[in-house]
Amino acid sequence: MAVDVQRTGMLLIISGPSGTGKGTLVEKLMKSDSSFRFSCSVTTREPRTGEIDGIHYHFVTGEQFDQLVSQNAFLEHATVHGNRYGTLRKPVEEMMAQGQNVLLDIDTQGAINVMENAKDYVSVFILPPSFTELRKRLEARNTDAPDVIERRMHNARGEVARLDRYQYTIVNDDLDTAFTQLHQIVEAEKLRSTRCKITIPE
Secondary structure, three states: OOOEEEEOOOEEEEEOOOOOOHHHHHHHHHHHOOOEEEOOOEEOOOOOOOOOEOOOEEEOOHHHHHHHHHOOOEEEEEEEOOEEEEEEHHHHHHHHHOOOEEEEEOOHHHHHHHHHHOOOOEEEEEEOOOHHHHHHHHHHHOOOOHHHHHHHHHHHHHHHOOHHHOOEEEEOOOHHHHHHHHHHHHHHHHOOOOOEEEEOOO
């Protein structure tokens, strides 16, 4: 008779300023760990090159976003960089109920809202090695106008100031090292006694 292991779903919250490589880390985690499901956020911003509706985000109009707010459809929602973002409540609750791990890639404002309402979660903040390096990465992406980059840099300082609200921090100076650290956090949290019920045979 084998050891019986029953796991409950983990809610993993990952945040960090634009340009930290957060999206790349999230993508690598999703590809390497089939137990995770990605919570596709709703946003009013325009899609970037290569982004697909329903996979990277649900792209909606301001009117559609207002309608979802009125229906209490969001677990959290916030305005970031002049655009509105929200996490749909129903898909997250359904996936968690099925024992699946759910990943939320959201800004600090939304993340803190989730933390204040969720009973159990794991929160990770991704830091750049420096603000100078962060600016270089934003400029290298070549996707934002100079005024947008300035706004992102300003907002990044406010986001970093909320670092103490998170359980874990990772400095993404080297992508492989940062991913190893993220993977180690996830594996340890899977074994937390509150999420992992183990019955051993006689």
